[in-house]
Amino acid sequence: xxxxxxxxxxxxxxxxxxxxxxxxxxxxxxxxxxxxxxxxxxxxxxxxxxxxxxxxxxxxxxxxxxxxxxxxxxxxxxxxxxxxxxxxxxxxxxxxxxxxxxxxxxxxxxxxxxxxxxxxxxxxxxxxxxxxxxxxxxxxxxxxxxxxxxxxxxxxxxxxxxxxxxxxxxxxxxxxxxxxxxxxxxxxxxxxxxxxxxxxxxxxxxxxxxxxxxxxxxxxxxxxxxxxxxxxxxxxxxxxxxxxxxxxxxxxxxxxxxxxxxxxxxxxxxxxxxxxxxxxxxxxxxxxxxxxxxxxxxxxxxxxxxxxxxxxxxxxxxxxxxxxxxxxxxxxxxxxxxxxxxxxxxxxxxxxxxxxxxxxxxxx
Amino acid sequence: xxxxxxxxxxxxxxxxxxxxxxxxxxxxxxxxxxxxxxxxxxxxxxxxxxxxxxxxxxxxxxxxxxxxxxxxxxxxxxxxxxxxxxxxxxxxxxxxxxxxxxxxxxxxxxxxxxxxxxxxxxxxxxxxxxxxxxxxxxxxxxxxxxxxxxxxxxxxxxxxxxxxxxxxxxxxxxxxxxxxxxxxxxxxxxxxxxxxxxxxxxxxxxxxxxxxxxxxxxxxxxxxxxxxxxxxxxxxxxxxxxxxxxxxxxxxxxxxxxxxxxxxxxxxxxxxxxxxxxxxxxxxxxxxxxxxxxxxxxxxxxxxxxxxxxxxxxxxxxxxxxxxxxxxxxxxxxxxxxxxxxxxxxxxxxxxxxxxxxxxxxxx
Numbered sequence: 001x002x003x004x005x006x007x008x009x010x011x012x013x014x015x016x017x018x019x020x021x022x023x024x025x026x027x028x029x030x031x032x033x034x035x036x037x038x039x040x041x042x043x044x045x046x047x048x049x050x051x052x053x054x055x056x057x058x059x060x061x062x063x064x065x066x067x068x069x070x071x072x073x074x075x076x077x078x079x080x081x082x083x084x085x086x087x088x089x090x091x092x093x094x095x096x097x098x099x100x101x102x103x104x105x106x107x108x109x110x111x112x113x114x115x116x117x118x119x120x121x122x123x124x125x126x127x128x129x130x131x132x133x134x135x136x137x138x139x140x141x142x143x144x145x146x147x148x149x150x151x152x153x154x155x156x157x158x159x160x161x162x163x164x165x166x167x168x169x170x171x172x173x174x175x176x177x178x179x180x181x182x183x184x185x186x187x188x189x190x191x192x193x194x195x196x197x198x199x200x201x202x203x204x205x206x207x208x209x210x211x212x213x214x215x216x217x218x219x220x221x222x223x224x225x226x227x228x229x230x231x232x233x234x235x236x237x238x239x240x241x242x243x244x245x246x247x248x249x250x251x252x253x254x255x256x257x258x259x260x261x262x263x264x265x266x267x268x269x270x271x272x273x274x275x276x277x278x279x280x281x282x283x284x285x286x287x288x289x290x291x292x293x294x295x296x297x298x299x300x301x302x303x304x305x306x307x308x309x310x311x312x313x314x315x316x317x318x319x320x321x322x323x324x325x326x327x328x329x330x331x332x333x334x335x336x337x338x339x340x341x342x343x344x345x346x347x348x349x350x351x352x353x354x355x356x357x358x359x360x361x362x363x364x
Numbered sequence: 365x366x367x368x369x370x371x372x373x374x375x376x377x378x379x380x381x382x383x384x385x386x387x388x389x390x391x392x393x394x395x396x397x398x399x400x401x402x403x404x405x406x407x408x409x410x411x412x413x414x415x416x417x418x419x420x421x422x423x424x425x426x427x428x429x430x431x432x433x434x435x436x437x438x439x440x441x442x443x444x445x446x447x448x449x450x451x452x453x454x455x456x457x458x459x460x461x462x463x464x465x466x467x468x469x470x471x472x473x474x475x476x477x478x479x480x481x482x483x484x485x486x487x488x489x490x491x492x493x494x495x496x497x498x499x500x501x502x503x504x505x506x507x508x509x510x511x512x513x514x515x516x517x518x519x520x521x522x523x524x525x526x527x528x529x530x531x532x533x534x535x536x537x538x539x540x541x542x543x544x545x546x547x548x549x550x551x552x553x554x555x556x557x558x559x560x561x562x563x564x565x566x567x568x569x570x571x572x573x574x575x576x577x578x579x580x581x582x583x584x585x586x587x588x589x590x591x592x593x594x595x596x597x598x599x600x601x602x603x604x605x606x607x608x609x610x611x612x613x614x615x616x617x618x619x620x621x622x623x624x625x626x627x628x629x630x631x632x633x634x635x636x637x638x639x640x641x642x643x644x645x646x647x648x649x650x651x652x653x654x655x656x657x658x659x660x661x662x663x664x665x666x667x668x669x670x671x672x673x674x675x676x677x678x679x680x681x682x683x684x685x686x687x688x689x690x691x692x693x694x695x696x697x698x699x700x701x702x703x704x705x706x707x708x709x710x711x712x713x714x715x716x717x718x719x720x721x722x723x724x725x726x727x728x
Contacts, residue, residue, distance in 0.1 A: 081445045084520075085513065092515045120484070123510065123521045124601075146487065149449065151456045156448075157487045158522060237488075 002222045006141055006229040008161060008236055015141065015165040015225050019214050022056065022130070022168040026063030032163045034126065038099040040067040041091050043114035047074040048106045048132050051174050056105055056130065067103075068094045072113065079113050079147045081156065087117040101126035101163065107133035107179075108266065112154070115145030119160030129165040134172060134183025135267055137221045138190075140165045142232040142242075153253055159237055167221060169214050177210075181302050182267025184209055187220050188297055189274060190227035193244050196340030198223050199293070206300045244342050247334045248273030251307075251357065254319035258311050264304075271303040276356045281335045283352060284345070290336045307360040316357055317350065366586045370505055370593040372525060372600055379505065379529040379589050383578050386420065386494070386532040390427030396527045398490065402463040404431040405455050407478035411438040412470045412496050415538050420469055420494065431467075432458045436477065443477050443511045445520065451481040465490035465527065471497035471543075472630065476518070479509030483524030493529040498536060498547025499631055501585045502554075504529045506596040506606075517617055523601055531585060533578050541574070545666050546631025548573055551584050552661055553638060554591040557608050560704030562587050563657070570664045608706050611698040612637030615721065618683035622675050628668075635667040640720045645699045647716060648709070654700045671724040680721050681714065 001018035016028060034040070040060065044053055049071045060067045070090035072078040091102070102125060104114035111129055118127035129140040146157025175183070184202075187209075191199035202209070208216035228245065235241040252273035255264055264272075275298065278291040295305050307316070333348035365382035380392060398404070404424065408417050413435045424431045434454035436442040455466070466489060468478035475493055482491035493504040510521025539547070548566075551573075555563035566573070572580035592609065599605040616637035619628055628636075639662065642655040659669050671680070697712035 081449055085445055088513050088520055089515065092513065092519070120480075120520045120522060122519060123508065123523055144487065149452050149456065151453065155456070155486060156452055156484045158484060159487055 002218060004222065004226055004229060006161070007233040008143075011143075011161040011236075013162055013164055015167060015229070017167040017169070017218055017221050017225070019169045019218070021166060022171065023059065025056065025059050025130075025166060026065070028164060028166055029060075029063070029065065029128075032128075034065070034101055034128075034163070035099045036064050036066070038066075038097050038101075039094045040065055040101050040103060041087070041094055041096055042067060042069040042103045042105050043072065043087055043110055043117065044069060044105040045072050045074040045078065045107075045110050048110070052105060052132060052171055056103075072110070074109075076109055076148070079109055079154075081147055083113055084117055084120075084147055087114065088121055091117070091121050096121065096125065098122050098125060101128055103128045103130060105130045105132065107131065107136045108139040111136055111139045112145050112157070113147060115143075115160055115162070116147055116157055119145055119158035124160065127160060127162045129162045130171070131165065131167055132171045133175060133179060134217075134221070135179070135186055137167065137183070137224045138186040138228060140167070141225050141228040142245075143236070153257060165225075167225075169218050169221075172217065173212060175212075178265065180210060180212065182265040184220075184301055185267030185271045185298070185303055187224040188301070189245075189247055189270065190224045192274065192294065192336060192339065193247050193334075193342045194227045194231070194340060195223065196338070198227075199297070199339050203293075203297055203300065210301065240344070243332060243344050244334055247336070247342055248275075248277055250320060250333060250353070251276045251316075251360070254316045255307060255311065257319040258315045259308065264308075268304050271298045272305060272307055272360060274298070275305045276360050277334060278336055279359060280333065280348070280352065280356050281337065284335060286335070286337050290339060293339055294336070307357065309361055311361070313354065313357055313361070317354055320350075320353070366582060368586065368590055368593060370525070371597040372507075375507075375525040375600075377526055377528055379531060379593070381531040381533070381582055381585050381589070383533045383582070385530060386535065387423065389420065389423050389530060390429070392528060392530055393424075393427070393429070393492075396492075398429070398465055398492075398527070399463045400428050400430070402430075402461050402465075403458045404429055404465050404467060405451070405458055405460055406431060406433040406467045406469050407436065407451055407474055407481065408433060408469040409436050409438040409442065409471075409474050412474070416469060416496060416535055420467075436474070438473075440473055440512070443473055443518075445511055447477055448481055448484075448511055451478065452485055455481070455485050460485065460489065462486050462489060465492055467492045467494060469494045469496065471495065471500045472503040475500055475503045476509050476521070477511060479507075479524055479526070480511055480521055483509055483522035488524065491524060491526045493526045494535075495529065495531055496535045497539060497543060498581075498585070499543070499550055501531065501547070501588045502550040502592060504531070505589050505592040506609075507600070517621060529589075531589075533582055533585075536581065537576060539576075542629065544574060544576065546629040548584070548665055549631030549635045549662070549667055551588040552665070553609075553611055553634065554588045556638065556658065556700060556703065557611050557698075557706045558591045558595070558704060559587065560702070562591075563661070563703050567657075567661055567664065574665065604708070607696060607708050608698055611700070611706055612639075612641055614684060614697060614717070615640045615680075615724070618680045619671060619675065621683040622679045623672065628672075632668050635662040636669060636671055636724060638662070639669045640724050641698060642700055643723060644697065644712070644716065644720050645701065648699060650699070650701050654703060657703055658700070671721065673725055675725070677718065677721055677725070681718055684714075684717070
């Protein structure tokens with residue numbers, strides 16, 4: 001079992017990563033001083049519930065916790081105010097109080113939705129993450145929680161840190177291969193922005209990771225969480241440094257919005273975005289090597305590196321103007337300067353980004 | 365002009381109280397360093413908009429700010445997730461970014477709704493309160509913002525402090541008499557929990573306050589805000605002390621819920637609740653005098669001191685069990701121990717509260 005602490009002063013919390021650690025959930029909850037007097041609510045989705053819900057409910061009930069579950073449809077469309085209201089209804093019906101906790105059992109969607117419910121129910125109750133996807137290693141660190149608005153993704157949300165994250169490798173073994181690849185995209189991103197050595201390790205261990213080898217996977221998730229937690233510790237509310245985590249996300253979010261949530265998975269969209277950022281880096285005088293390493297890496301992992309031809313450039317550009325990474329009219333863009341290092345540029349023009357988008361569509 | 369600071373470390377903010385100070389809104393915004401590069405959004409309601417919106421829009425536009433407005437229906441039903449979504453739509457359409465501010469121009473409902481929009485839009489943008497009711501002196505201090513759920517009031521929300529509060533006495537002159545009285549109920553509460561001298565002053569100055577005498581009103585609002593800000597400074601997130609602000613609110617909230625929002629105004633409901641708390645105090649051995657002073661005071665202000673006979677006791681009791689002031693099954697109740705002092709009791713039984721509710725219905 002690997003353990004790391006996200007250092008955020010009085011909001012610091014531990015992340016536990018290992019195989020079969022869900023069986024010790026009661027011990028972890030006791031260590032985090034969760035109350036047996038106040039009901040818990042598990043939020044999960046229709047994909048995860050049949051696989052893992054019964055087991056978690058049973059473990060907690062046998063440990064003396066009062067716990068019920070609220071199951072939402074799988075997929076990005078559940079990140080809505082309507083589903084938030086449904087969770088609050090379930091919380092009220094289950095009698096949750098200010099000492100209760102809401103548990104997210106699922107991937108990023110469930111984490112974001114349950115996290116925002118925990119942030120806003122009674123103006124904030126405790127929150128626990130039990131990720132069931134690789135991608136969720138990213139959303140489980142840093143406390144960004146949100147739902148979508150029909151016009152923009154993640155636009156209604158909060159910063160709300162969990163009490164603990166329980167990352168059991170066993171829960172990942174049922175993941176479909178496409179989600180494995182898409183999840184590894186964020187793992188690779190953490191190498192690209194911060195750690196050249198880990199980037200090389202990712203290039204060398206693609207097969208083990210794609211095969212869900214427990215040792216390789218647990219190491220990769222540990223480093224991924226570690227990089228993110230270092231960044232978040234230094235800038236919890238994204239005033240500056242934290243923006244580097246958005247490498248590939250400006251184009252990525254726009255692609256997700258235009259393709260319709262679901263056609264491109266988040267990890268796929270940002271893989272394309274990271275290739276774009278590497279291409280943009282060349283325009284600012286950084287080496288071609290960055291683009292080559294980035295593109296080769298994602299191809300090795302079977303991830304897309306081009307924008308699907310049927311997506312309209314104008315629509316992609318217009319989706320970006322509602323993106324939170326615009327500040328006072330100026331476009332903020334994260335650009336790699338070498339492998340394992342990025343910079344936050346505020347002088348990138350919409351015109352330059354448009355060129356990159358077109359390049360990403362043409363390139364064969 | 366009177367000024368006070370709500371002391372909350374890096375979240376500290378000023379409250380300005382005075383006659384005609386809205387005319388200096390641009391100067392106040394400049395002092396708070398609000399950005400002219402990022403659009404502002406005013407949230408107001410259908411009652412306030414025809415009275416004051418044009419004036420505020422004009423002042424800000426003449427001062428070089430880009431500003432639009434979003435008008436919601438008047439009344440408690442606007443504190444909903446549906447109205448929240450409408451405000452977020454307006455914010456996106458107006459192009460608000462992370463340096464923008466959302467302004468609440470209105471009473472407590474608008475403040476709570478706009479405040480939660482500001483807390484959650486892009487995970488938090490700046491927030492300004494321009495209260496147009498006396499009651500809003502209460503909600504404008506302390507950063508509690510929220511919307512309602514069909515099953516419970518204020519259950520979906522956040523703590524989000526404003527950048528500044530601009531309290532112009534002139535905007536209160538159009539208030540209907542019933543709202544003046546109901547607003548003064550919270551002013552009186554701040555005396556009852558903290559300041560015996562101010563309680564006596566309120567008893568001596570009822571006529572001036574009910575006539576909206578600018579000097580008296582401005583003094584009363586200043587003391588009301590001051591008391592609340594002292595309490596909030598010591599306990600921003602309601603871990604302990606802040607609970608004393610809930611004097612009269614356990615019964616009050618239940619009455620509002622059962623009567624249907626609107627039959628009893630908030631200030632009326634808590635006036636009844638405060639009389640009930642004073643009655644409960646006698647059961648814990650505190651003097652009869654507290655009950656007499658409390659009841660006489662609210663009668664002097666033309667506020668109700670009895671529960672309307674048609675409200676069902678069972679329904680009132682059941683509304684209380686969804687109240688946030690229950691913690692781990694134990695009922696927390698605020699009880700006056702003398703005029704200007706209260707204590708937080710955790711040993712009040714549901715049975716005792718039920719007796720008080722019945723007493724408040726019978727008493728002639």
